[in-house]
Amino acid sequence: MPSERQKLIRNFSIIAHIDHGKSTLADRIIENTGLLEKRQMHDQMLDNMDLERERGITIKAQAVRMKYKARDGKIYTLNLIDTPGHVDFNYEVSRSLAACDGAVLVVDAAQGIEAQTLANVYLAIDSNLEILPVINKIDLPSAQPDLVKQEIEEVIGLDASYAPCISAKNNINIDDAIEKIVAYLPPPSGDEDAPLKALIFDSKYDPYKGVIVHICVREGRVKVGDDILMMNTGKNFTVTELGFFRPGEFAPCDELLAGDVGYLAASIKNVRDTAVGDTVTHIERKTDKPLPGYKKAQQMVFCGIYPTDGGKYPDLRDALEKLQMNDAALSFEPETSMALGFGFRCGFLGLLHYEIVQERLEREFLLDIISTAPSVIYKIETITGDKISLDNPTNMPDPSHIERMEEPIVKAAIMTPKEYVGNIMELCQERRGTYINMDYIDANRVNMHYLMPLNEIIYDFFDALKSKTRGYASLDYELNGYEESELVKLDIMLNGEVVDALSFIVHKDKAYARGRRMAEKLKDSIPRQNFEIPVQACVGGKIIARETIKAFRKDVLAKCYGGDITRKKKLLEKQKEGKKRMKQFGSVEVPQEAFMSVLKLDE
């Protein structure tokens, strides 16, 4: 039973499909509870990273605490834990949800339910959360709130009759939404006098305070000065600071009780000592059982990341370590490449996660990096019976030593307007998908289910899907196990030498087409050099495609008289500058873009 204090607390998340207005609603709630003046807000308060704001997505979970005086006259504490809105970050979503008692489900009044709406709802249901549907963007001309409500009831099975109809963007009915959060979402419960049991749902590194652990206290209480134990890692610490979250800042306090969401600092040096999902308890008065925690982040995509300038290897390591402190889902370990020198094998949740890490390395740490073709983890059994997990194509054993190979298969749900069903079937078939079934969500939209090899999805599937459905289809997927498959390693040779960084593993039926496209693409993206360069794609030593990069154009042997000298010098400088971003392979210079371009082959 919740205590009187707990009855005035609501811990909740907002979940939604990308672009349905989750972050905007979060901002409005912060604003309408009077935490910040409107003029103090910049758009999307909780999306702190430039990258998040630019891409319009939330990458990191963020938490904030607000006070709200409800119509019943009582003052409530609202803890909002923002969640990422992309399929790659399901892990983060489930982390956030574990710290909550309820969830606000935002659905776009014009778009209705999408693939990630469902995925997020299921996560929330798995976490036993109460769900409050909210219909957003009701001011759009194409809004059909009644239809969307009906859809929510039919597809998800939630009662949507009391769902507030709002416009987060234009501040319509936000108060109603907040009232309903208070009225419909349950308060936390948990004995305040029981032994301490707090869930770590996130952590951040702060250069002054050490690791800042985000916790949700389930039972008991914790005070500054307490000696605590991380039950999973077995590490001990003394609490130096406790507090609540305010937008962009920490508000220290003396004590956190069951039902509170906040942070603790305890001079923790290493993020690894505070595994997200771990349970915090007191050393002296341990709780008998840790909280269940949740599924560990599962890295599905791997690639090598290398500095273009070999001397920057230590800088890259520092940068990855710093990123990992705020992004527990990122993994990395040193590796070497014949072509690229020293770098790291990095693991990501998905392709978007991979792109974001890459962009952050370049922007926040000003590193020029090259990454290899992304790969998934293959399982190999050799003829001698050894079992190998392979995340780097370079290490694939000689085919004559391989008894069998398995690749990861995902269960993909694609939600689309029905006119694109044909296009999607074509695409999925081409990507070796196996059709499972298809259900109609309403008269116009269907949810299609496929089993697909993950290596087909990381290979530009999302872009292809968007372009074949004019951006209307949405995708969600989850790992469904491994299946035996006939896979081969495709190598790319430049000027007769294998560039290990460009090798990847592909189904044997796809090798020819993929090899040819890659050779073509490389031919277009590697600038002409002083000599002719053959670009070859080969499988098991057999050349399956060949292109030639012709020697480059003499270019600007135009006039060079009096006034032209300055201009001529500028042109030559530009030409030299362009060369700096290239990586030397034997005698061939390959620009960074060439690596990226082969990862994105439009069909």
Add this chain to the structure above:
Amino acid sequence: MTEKVPSVYLHIPFCASKCYYCDFNSYVNKEHLIEEYFNALKSEINKGAEFLAEYGSHDTGTELETIYVGGGTPTSVPPRFISSVVSLVTDRYKMTSDPEITIECNPGTVNDNKIKEYKSCGINRISIGLQSSSDRILKSIGRNHTYEDFLRTFDLFTKNGFENINVDIIEGLPGQSLKDFSDTVNAVINTGAKHVSVYSLSISEGSKFYRDSDSIMKSLPDDEDERMMYHYARKALISSGLHHYEISNFAIPGFESMHNLFCWKGERYLGFGAGAHSFIGNRRSANMSEPEEYIRRVENSESTDYFPASETLELLSDSDLENEFFLLRFRLIDGISKTDFRNKFGKSLDTYIEKLDKLISEGYLVENDDRLIMTLRGLDYANNIFAEFV
């Protein structure tokens, strides 16, 4: 000031139309400015003369050896303007006894009277822009003349006693076949021109081709063909007695462009007119490009301001000057002389030995006693050589 100033350049920015490859400082529909422009030009020429008198008086080397009237299309303006500025230079400056005075000309822009006026003011060298002998190509690159126009113009100059005539042609144009180009080369050889410039097309920012580059790039001859054109021209011109003396330039011995040779050898020059550059001592300055702005600046200048229209000024360090020495001299087919370098900069070439050795090992340069010269391969990749020196 110790070095000589052998050259003056006059810029005439007016054109009847803008060619599609052109990114030069030239303008159409500004004919109404001609009168004012030439007044400003005269004022600038006078100031230049005063400057030389003030700072070059103790130097016997300040006699002018060349004047170059370029554009734009200098022959598109009434000839009296041209003769007035050329005469002003020859009057106000100390001239050698036999200066080279060049004017650039577009086919179809001259008649007998114009040519006589040019002759009377001392102009003795003509540079005609033919670009191609194919009317189809001329049209497609925005030239508003035909091959026939060129032949008539060439004849007109010859009949008026002009012997020193250059013809410009371009290879690597969109839609140009090997045959189109070899026809052009042969046509030029048949005229008996004493000097031929063969430029390879560059798509420069500011040109129509640059703006249309998405479609233009597709119609360019491929690199192999483009190089074949260049080497075809080289062989054909050499075998008709022209001597290859600079990457893009060929001449009957004795008819090399003195003006341009001075430039490639790093000599100083004064440039007058919109966008013109001057190079004096270690200062390279450029005038305002817009004719209106140029005129305004000259009109409002103080009498002691010798470079009233200058917009940018670049001060060259010793190492800049050395690098430019390589950048420019390597364009010349007889390359650079170690002795010249030592005489000019008072030190040996050894400081650059690493770069030069690299270029030699890449097959771009070859060493021949005192000289370093471009190989045939170097001609094709000249930018790689130059890029070492920026």
